Amino acid sequence: MAKISRKLQTQKRHKRLRRYLIGNKIRPRLAVFRSNNHIYAQVIDDDAQQTICSASTVDKELKEDSDKLSPNCSSSTIVGKLLAKRAIKKGIKQVIFDRGGNLYHGRVKALADAARDAGLNF
Template sequence: MSMTKKEQRLRRSRQTRVRIALQRVARLAVHRSNLHIYAAIVSDDGTQVLASASTAEKEVREALGGKGGNVAAATAVGKRIAEKAKAAGIEKVAFDRSGFAFHGRVKALAEAAREAGLQF
């Protein structure tokens, strides 16, 4: 039985989630769609979202001129999530790429967040 693309991605993400849960740190979860990229920092027990940023936010959309599906947009979201995390007093996170390849937009988001001072 063949799996859909989404099922394959979710299967890949499962082991990562287990490993991150053992680390007892907040996780920076990333979701990528064709139009947008989203980042959320989830508490170490997985119960609440401590900070989030995405290209669907009004300010971000205006700054990017509506183009949320490219590397420049991902970089902006990475920067923004790091700033919001700092404001919430979070320094260390585990990067959860949710089964997406660490490449292109996902990589750009991660590197921007690192540069803006998030540790992972």
């Protein structure tokens, strides 16, 4: 029996999740993408097909602290706080969390917890 690769499993989960996770202007979607070295998060209004704000480990504001940003939970926490700060500045307090097919564990969970602690509700 052939095994499905981890990447295909993630893509399958993401496709299944996206049927139900639709962001709008009132409650946009917080989408997370996790690569081996970086983590990216963005707040998206799916109705207008527009990214409202975003943050990642390759962000210009975080480039100065590039020594601290390794692919671990602490860098995800920094990205989560930065994203929440930017979203609240734009008037968004409530979002729908889209984990992007990744398991809610490790770096994805750290980003979500940091965003919650910084003031986003989901």
